[in-house]
Amino acid sequence: MQNKSTKALYLIPYGAWILLFVVAPIALVVYYSLFDIHGDFTFSNYKAFFSSVYLELTLSSFWYAFLITLFSLLISYPTAYFLTKTKHKQLWLLLIIIPSWINLLLKTYAFIGIFGQYGPINAFFAAIGIGSTQLLFTDFSFIFVSVYIFIPFMILPIFNAIDRLNPALIDASRDLGASPWTTFRRVILPLTMNGVKSGIQVTFIPALSLFMITRLIAGNKVITLGTAIEQQFLVTQNWGMGSTIAVFLILFMFIIMLFTGQKEKGGASVGKTK
Amino acid sequence: MTQQPIIRFDNVSKRYNDDTTVLSNISFEMERGKFYTLLGPSGCGKTTILRLIAGFIEPSSGEIQFNGKKINEVPPNERQVNTVFQDYALFPHLNVFENVAFGLRIKKIKQAEVKRRVEEALRFVNLQGYENREISEMSGGQRQRVAIARAIVNDPEIILLDEPLSALDLKLRTEMQYELRELQQRLGKTFIFVTHDQEEALAMSDEIFVMNAGEIVQSGTPIDIYDEPINRFVADFIGESNIVDGVMIRDHLVRFAGKEFECVDAGLDTNEKIEVVIRPEDLEITSPERGKLIVTVDTQLFRGVHYELSTYDRDGNEWLVHSTRKAQVGDEIGLDFDPEAIHVMRLNESEEDFDRRLESYEVPDHAE
Amino acid sequence: MGKQSNAQKLFLALVFIILYAPIFFLIFYSFNSNGTMSSFESFTWEHYAAVFDDTRLIMIVLNTVIVALLSALISTAIGVLGALAIVYLKNRKLRNTLLSLNNVLIVSPDVIIGASFLILFTAVGVRLGFASVLISHIAFSVPIVVLMVLPKLLEMSDSLIDAARDLGASGRDVLTRVIIPYIKPGIFAGFFLALTYSLDDFAVTFFVTGNGFSTLSVEIYSMARAGISLTINALSGLIFIVTIGLVLVYYALNRRNRTPVTGVKK
Ligand SMILES: Nc1ncnc2c1ncn2[C@@H]1O[C@H](COP(=O)(O)OP(=O)(O)OP(=O)(O)O)[C@@H](O)[C@H]1O
Ligand SMILES: [Mg+2]
Numbered sequence: 001m002q003n004k005s006t007k008a009l010y011l012i013p014y015g016a017w018i019l020l021f022v023v024a025p026i027a028l029v030v031y032y033s034l035f036d037i038h039g040d041f042t043f044s045n046y047k048a049f050f051s052s053v054y055l056e057l058t059l060s061s062f063w064y065a066f067l068i069t070l071f072s073l074l075i076s077y078p079t080a081y082f083l084t085k086t087k088h089k090q091l092w093l094l095l096i097i098i099p100s101w102i103n104l105l106l107k108t109y110a111f112i113g114i115f116g117q118y119g120p121i122n123a124f125f126a127a128i129g130i131g132s133t134q135l136l137f138t139d140f141s142f143i144f145v146s147v148y149i150f151i152p153f154m155i156l157p158i159f160n161a162i163d164r165l166n167p168a169l170i171d172a173s174r175d176l177g178a179s180p181w182t183t184f185r186r187v188i189l190p191l192t193m194n195g196v197k198s199g200i201q202v203t204f205i206p207a208l209s210l211f212m213i214t215r216l217i218a219g220n221k222v223i224t225l226g227t228a229i230e231q232q233f234l235v236t237q238n239w240g241m242g243s244t245i246a247v248f249l250i251l252f253m254f255i256i257m258l259f260t261g262q263k264e265k266g267g268a269s270v271g272k273t274k
Numbered sequence: 275m276t277q278q279p280i281i282r283f284d285n286v287s288k289r290y291n292d293d294t295t296v297l298s299n300i301s302f303e304m305e306r307g308k309f310y311t312l313l314g315p316s317g318c319g320k321t322t323i324l325r326l327i328a329g330f331i332e333p334s335s336g337e338i339q340f341n342g343k344k345i346n347e348v349p350p351n352e353r354q355v356n357t358v359f360q361d362y363a364l365f366p367h368l369n370v371f372e373n374v375a376f377g378l379r380i381k382k383i384k385q386a387e388v389k390r391r392v393e394e395a396l397r398f399v400n401l402q403g404y405e406n407r408e409i410s411e412m413s414g415g416q417r418q419r420v421a422i423a424r425a426i427v428n429d430p431e432i433i434l435l436d437e438p439l440s441a442l443d444l445k446l447r448t449e450m451q452y453e454l455r456e457l458q459q460r461l462g463k464t465f466i467f468v469t470h471d472q473e474e475a476l477a478m479s480d481e482i483f484v485m486n487a488g489e490i491v492q493s494g495t496p497i498d499i500y501d502e503p504i505n506r507f508v509a510d511f512i513g514e515s516n517i518v519d520g521v522m523i524r525d526h527l528v529r530f531a532g533k534e535f536e537c538v539d540a541g542l543d544t545n546e547k548i549e550v551v552i553r554p555e556d557l558e559i560t561s562p563e564r565g566k567l568i569v570t571v572d573t574q575l576f577r578g579v580h581y582e583l584s585t586y587d588r589d590g591n592e593w594l595v596h597s598t599r600k601a602q603v604g605d606e607i608g609l610d611f612d613p614e615a616i617h618v619m620r621l622n623e624s625e626e627d628f629d630r631r632l633e634s635y636e637v638p639d640h641a642e
Numbered sequence: 643m644g645k646q647s648n649a650q651k652l653f654l655a656l657v658f659i660i661l662y663a664p665i666f667f668l669i670f671y672s673f674n675s676n677g678t679m680s681s682f683e684s685f686t687w688e689h690y691a692a693v694f695d696d697t698r699l700i701m702i703v704l705n706t707v708i709v710a711l712l713s714a715l716i717s718t719a720i721g722v723l724g725a726l727a728i729v730y731l732k733n734r735k736l737r738n739t740l741l742s743l744n745n746v747l748i749v750s751p752d753v754i755i756g757a758s759f760l761i762l763f764t765a766v767g768v769r770l771g772f773a774s775v776l777i778s779h780i781a782f783s784v785p786i787v788v789l790m791v792l793p794k795l796l797e798m799s800d801s802l803i804d805a806a807r808d809l810g811a812s813g814r815d816v817l818t819r820v821i822i823p824y825i826k827p828g829i830f831a832g833f834f835l836a837l838t839y840s841l842d843d844f845a846v847t848f849f850v851t852g853n854g855f856s857t858l859s860v861e862i863y864s865m866a867r868a869g870i871s872l873t874i875n876a877l878s879g880l881i882f883i884v885t886i887g888l889v890l891v892y893y894a895l896n897r898r899n900r901t902p903v904t905g906v907k908k
Contacts, residue, residue, distance in 0.1 A: 028762055029757070211753060
């Protein structure tokens with residue numbers, strides 16, 4: 001048995017980290033949300049949040065996050081499923097993940113060129129006679145780029161869930177007379193639900209709080225909760241209002257985690273998106 | 275020959291969280307160079323005793339002595355005791371050589387000597403040439419031998435083995451029983467071996483400690499324990515047996531199954547209620563006229579070396595019989611046995627009283 | 643499961659093309675002498691030369707790498723100690739509380755982390771710049787390291803530690819000769835993840851960096867807001883090659899340690 005005091009020593013740096021960087025920041029955000037721009041104690045920030053401007057903002061933020069998550073899922077699930085059937089699946093998976101390791105800003109920057117007035121997409125449209133269209137700074141480009149960014153993070157947990165599935169279960173289902181489609185619906189999908197939930201978790205919450213893509217690709221047309229926080233903190237310098245929005249974002253985060261929480265705690269959700 | 279015992283437990287108790295008593299007031303002594311076995315059902319506290327000796331846990335009360343010195347609080351790394359763990363606990367990040375060398379490296383022994391001693395230990399367990407193998411590349415039996423080599427290489431006074439054979443198949447298990455016993459005799463070390471397999475205990479040990487629910491119920495040589503079980507629990511646990519209620523009429527006369535029989539037991543109260551044990555192999559099949567008991571054959575199984583018959587007497591007592599002779603199911607047969615085959619057990623007799631009683635009528639027998 | 647149909651292959655191929663297209667698009671135009679990302683004129687290295695001539699940019703790259711390496715190292719140390727502390731905690735409630743707190747930073751959106759750290763640094767009086775960025779990166783990497791190391795520690799059987807003690811190892815020996823070697827794959831995985839998260843981070847850094855200090859992500863952001871510059875493209879090409887190199891190193895290390903490439907336990 002190791003010495004009790006050495007064991008206590010392990011706890012000190014980690015405990016200090018938790019207090020300083022987990023507990024204190026949240027407490028400070030809540031504290032700051034109770035002050036207005038002049039530093040006076042007030043609930044006006046909360047009142048303001050329930051005004052139509054912020055409610056609309058919240059709704060549209062949720063709507064975009066929903067669309068982004070939905071499209072990511074529609075692409076990721078089949079991709080993950082087909083990937084598990086490839087011969088060198090770990091290698092293919094690695095190839096899916098590599099793009100996620102290229103700096104996010106660079107990929108976003110690439111889309112400025114691709115969707116640009118003289119970019120390849122518009123050139124293609126011109127070639128088939130549609131004529132050039134405004135692609136950049138639209139809802140479409142915002143959702144497209146976001147989905148592009150989130151796909152690898154969604155694929156990973158789903159892939160792991162499908163990969164972990166015991167193949168004998170599928171054989172058993174087929175043996176009991178289920179068609180491939182029924183097998184998928186009744187056996188594979190329910191058993192991989194945990195992977196889907198972690199995928200939704202790592203997509204929906206960050207999608208609510210995107211701000212870099214909204215600025216670069218959506219050109220301030222799409223405003224999300226994340227953009228609003230950034231705006232309040234770094235542009236308007238109204239930390240009180242920014243903190244209030246942050247408090248609600250944290251609340252939403254906990255609610256979403258409750259919904260997508262899992263009984264079995266796996267390391268599957270170790271996918272963090274910027 | 276009053277040699278200093280190597281291990282002595284003096285009223286040792288072990289409690290967890292102050293309420294669950296795992297061992298209660300255990301006292302025993304172990305002599306140097308013998309093969310001891312702790313035998314008992316799952317959860318009776320065998321591993322707990324080993325962990326107390328190894329030093330992983332401390333007793334809640336009582337004293338543990340090693341060579342006459344109290345060692346209650348000595349940490350495991352300062353005890354001359356090494357353990358072969360049930361799951362072997364081999365280090366997966368080290369190869370066979372480094373696993374065996376682990377203890378020597380801790381003691382900062384020179385490389386040349388480490389090499390010599392590790393190779394010697396591996397030779398002892400018939401694993402020479404396996405030095406550079408990874409643990410994952412070894413079979414179950416080989417891993418077990420690595421675990422033994424890792425323990426003996428440190429030249430401990432005592433080697434503790436916690437059910438080391440339980441993961442092996444029957445054939446390998448029997449083989450390893452021979453090897454272990456032989457190894458212990460070659461090394462001359464004290465082995466304390468844990469098992470819940472009574473055949474294994476009978477085959478290997480110099481002395482067996484039968485345990486139940488945190489207490490040592492009986493200790494003695496395999497033959498003593500097999501022939502003279504102290505109570506129903508031991509009789510049942512060590513081999514199959516027929517146990518019936520009876521009454522002691524007077525010395526050398528006992529009544530059970532509706533009849534009186536001559537026996538060798540004495541020194542009990544007149545008309546004392548007792549239990550009688552007769553081993554299935556001590557019962558012999560004869561004709562009903564010549565049998566001391568008359569029974570009907572209910573089932574018969576062929577067990578390889580013998581037939582196992584389940585029979586019932588007229589009072590409804592079941593009698594198991596092991597016989598090389600065959601009988602017919604449904605037949606009435608007689609069962610014959612010697613007076614020595616009857617073992618009388620007093621109810622709730624302590625081990626000391628039991629030993630004293632046995633000595634009182636067995637000493638003349640042994641004084642040849 | 644059945645064989646892959648052609649439709650499935652086509653689908654996968656499309657996904658791969660879309661995933662890689664932007665990256666190769668960037669690299670392709672990094673060789674364009676025209677200076678735009680639309681019409682390719684002729685091949686040139688000039689944008690790469692521009693990257694190496696730009697001492698400010700090179701300083702920023704160096705800053706980024708230094709912050710990543712330092713934060714990965716320090717957070718790995720804290721994270722390993724944290725995982726050990728969690729494992730040694732007997733009290734179940736306390737243990738679960740610690741684990742939940744550990745996961746808060748993993749699921750928190752970067753905007754929240756950035757904004758709350760900004761408040762924290764201002765409240766405590768840390769000057770925004772190298773120190774605040776480094777501290778932030780350490781802070782958000784610690785829980786990742788804990789999550790990578792913890793399963794390894796939990797899977798380790800107690801009897802291994804008993805065995806080491808039994809063979810004469812002191813508490814220190816047990817740590818250095820048994821526990822650390824055993825959890826090494828987890829430590830490596832944690833370190834590499836911390837490294838990539840730091841290199842990749844934009845939002846948190848954007849909040850807590852001051853005027854004088856910048857990392858690559860923040861720099862690219864301001865360059866991109868200013869419009870297209872093929873220096874960024876050349877930089878992408880270089881980063882892509884370095885990333886592939888890192889992946890190969892990680893892959894090789896992992897091969898030796900026999901854990902899946904993805905860093906996610908099966
Ligand atoms: N750390 C502990 N805390 C509480 N109770 C314990 C602890 N360790 C063991 N016990 C209890 O002590 C009793 C004896 O355990 P022990 O491991 O000695 O049994 P055993 O005889 O070795 O059994 P087996 O044959 O199954 O290995 C069991 O009832 C067990 O539940
Ligand atoms: Mg045990």
